[in-house]
Amino acid sequence: MADYSSLDIRQRSASTGTPPDIRRQQEVAKLIDVSKCIGCKACQSACEEWNDLRDDVGINVGVYDNPHDLTAKSWTLMRFTEYENAETNNLEWLIRKDGCMHCTDPGCLKACPSPGAIVQYSNGIVDFVEDHCIGCGYCVKGCPFNIPRISKTDNKAYKCTLCSDRVAVGQAPACAKACPTGSIMFGTKEAMIEQANDRVVDLKSRGFDKAGLYDPAGVGGTHVMYVLHHADKPQLYAGLPNDPKISPLVAFWKGGAKVMGLATMGFAALAGFFHYVTAGPNEVEAEEEEEAIDMKARGARRSADEIRPS
């Protein structure tokens, strides 16, 4: 196996400038071939084992998906969709392993206001650094795939790390290692694209004319990619976004809003200084400040909901 080991950081949340002396590493990728997946959940099991997570024992709500959604303790999940293909008259059971896509242009990282809480390594992996996480939830809103989850226990954000700790020492992610059918593959992004192209040829020969690779350009491509039988309709696979993009709100926050915000802060500071000089000190309650942050977060959530895929 190639040496994918790199924890060199390419991007860091809420930080300006490129980390010094970055070595361009080969980009890695996980390829999930949905057409080979049997939905056995070995990946879910391996993820819990390797990351030492133990979610709650839930209940059955009438479907095979268990747990029912990603949580702070379930970073990956099989999502089962029963699809009646009107063109072929066949029933298809589409099973997609959900989890972080490790976008080249990560919306979570863009949205994160806490310096260094989200990083992107030079091999493409996007990782959360919980020590720096302030639990604001902006990453949840910034993610076009609805992946990060805030823990109710420690109020920090969690998601798949692409087993950055394993990759750093030349190992494939735990899910890929455990997958019994070879549906989950791992390697350089280049090799995975090549592999995907082979699979697409096979799927087309079996009547899936629209088979293809899911590596959406709207987020600059991803480091977790899918081979889909119906690449023209990603939405079929439990709502995989057809054309994921970072919320304009995040762009706004990162672009104009941030500059304006900083300018406003600068102006406020200046005004405050004059106010202090002219009118004396003014006390601001901590509570009021929190409330203000909360209102801002709620506003962001509302706006994001409107444009997010259902």
Add this chain to the structure above:
Amino acid sequence: MTNLWMDIKHADVITVMGGNAAEAHPCGFKWVVEAKAHNNAKLIVVDPRFTRTASVADLYCPIRQGTDIAFLSGVAKYLIDNDKLQHRYVAAYSNAGFVVKEGFDFNEGLFTGYSEEKRDYDKSTWDYELGPDGFAVVDETMQHPRCVMQLLKKHIAVYTPEMVERICGSPKETFLKVCQMIATTSSPDRTMASLYALGWTQHSKGSQNIRAMCIVQTLLGNIGQLGGGMQALRGHSNIQGLTDLGLMSNLIPGYLNIPIEKDANYADYISKRQFKPLRPGQMSYWQNYNKFFVSFQKMMWGEHATKENDWAFDYLPKLDVPTYDVLRGFELAKQGKMTGYVIQGFNPLMTFPNRAKMTEAFSKMKFIVVMDPLQTETARFWENHGEYNDVDSSQIQTEVFELPTTLFAEEEGSLSNSSRWLQWHWQAQEAPGECKPDIEIMSELHLRIKALYKRDGGAFADPILNLSWNYATEDSPTPVELARELNGYTVAPITDASGATTPAGKQLDGFAQLKDDGSTACGCWIYSGCYTEKGNTMARRDNTDPGNKGIAPNWAFAWPANRRVLYNRASCDPEGKPWSERKKLIEWNGKQWVGFDVPDYGVTVAPDKNMGPFILNQEGVARLWTRGLMRDGPFPTHYEPFESPMANIPFPKMKGNPVSRIFKGDLADLGTSAEFPYAATSYRLTEHFHQWTKHSRINAILQPEMFVEISEQLAKEKGIVKGDWVRVWSKRGSLKAKAVVTKRIKPLNCDGKIVHVVGLPQHWGFIGKTRNGWHPNTLTPVVGDANTETPEYKAWLVNIEATTPPNDRVA
């Protein structure tokens, strides 16, 4: 398996029917995925439910549970009608041309010789016509009206595509697509692998389900070939070992029989089993039965097994009934006749059919001993767990002994897998607490019983007192010591055909060295070769695979004789050339058979000697018609499950298998389709392994709670909502579960009648980390396969309704 897991990658077509390999065998299923990805294989799934296997199939065909014989007979008919046979294979390697005795017939669902009173057949006409030379008469043209091919055509004539649709509910068009895809493997260079498991065995005619596919595979010439074969996928990591080592009431190791009462003495017993060839020049390997048997007796009783005492033949029990299977066992317990039970590594309360009967039987016993690494419901059958186990403990006097045992990772030893590999494994950690290996517990038990006999005497103590017991630590034989016994060793010097002598006390190289004169001892003839003078072949881990055949001959040990593909002589034409260069396994090089696998044949027997490739059979060929070897007939016949929503369309007089045994009380416990209109079936889920993994947190997270699967149509009819509680009940019991309403189960149209399927997975109970629940055995009927007594877990009748939560789940 006739072949092995890795071999599936060579298949051109893979049919999964009577199983759900992706669900129950996800790791082995990788070879199906491999065949699809790199051998352009097509995958067919035939199942009442659109399963996880179906989710990656090229073609899915629904079928009503319990109608596989009709379906497969229809396939066989299609192959014959459309001339899609591998002709030379069928002519040379099957009994298609063998002429059957006059008098044999089949009428209205019954073969000749049926006795309604005995529920059994007089099978005297179920045999070949013998010529003056004592050999079976064969008509090579296959035109004789009583030859097997003609009888087969006649027998399956009724299973037209229209009839298959009426019986099975499989749409005719889809059925024909399946036939066409299967038929592509009739060419000599294309093969189909048949993958099946308990979806075929757990029926009142389970063995005949498998026979039906054997007929199809023989007509196609797919047995003995790379990527072909009958692939029985075993349900536990060592269940293959269980049958190999004869852990059945009627077997001793290596598929030898426990004598029956009619076997008056050794000579009598052996004469009925040392089958003579039925055709000239055939090997009929069971002629060596006496060598295997005598060597087994020598391993058991050493110097006490002598020629003079018939090799201690009388030390063996003699069966007064065909089997003491579990169904009979618990019937006897219910009658108060079986008063104690030692339970080693299984959970009968939550397994065997009719839970209420199981509870009643256990309650009548004096004692049970439960040896298990985990807590089981069986050991707690007397304890009240609300509606999940609603018993009155004060009324139960049964004494329960629980002996904690080690788990596989806490001991070394070998496991036999579906590929017939014996793979050695090593201890990974020490067992917790007072857990002991099963071997140690059984040894201590034996030694204490022996001591009691020694001290107090008793009736016929010889088999116990004289049992060979030569282990370094008396109360704890090691797995290595036992493996060496199973392999076999020389008791006295032996000389082989070439004149070479092996002194006494040496490990054997293989079963070819076994003798019937007491000079060899061997615990299990088919395992011979697993621990030779060269060492432990089961511990080999060389995955070198010459020719990329998936054979890897130096990985572990495969029985028999390290052979990986059984009947591999049939991979060559009668002249000894491989049918296909692409699928070459072995070939005749002019002097001997050579190739990638150990030849399943005399290594120096030239092709022109006309010895058949099926060397274990008296005929030397594969059987399309099985003589008197099956209790329920030489051909498979469609019978309905004992509880079925349908009448038997082709044979209205014969609903269920006419020779399946059913006890009176259990017969009275059968329900009718008027009361219980829905066709139920039970199965496993990938997330769990039987009832073990409900003790494991992660598995409990992945599949926390019992559910029942029904179609959207049935849900609508019954007002059942996805995720709500339902009650499912049969004539024998009632349970509650969550409703999974799915498109993957569709109502079947059988002869104009809509049949709804109700699916019940089987992993929950009242102990463990999962939510409390029931096992489908609360509902299942007590009737088994006519040949093996495997219970009919796959097809019975229930009713269903929306209900309220169990008490502990009321919010």
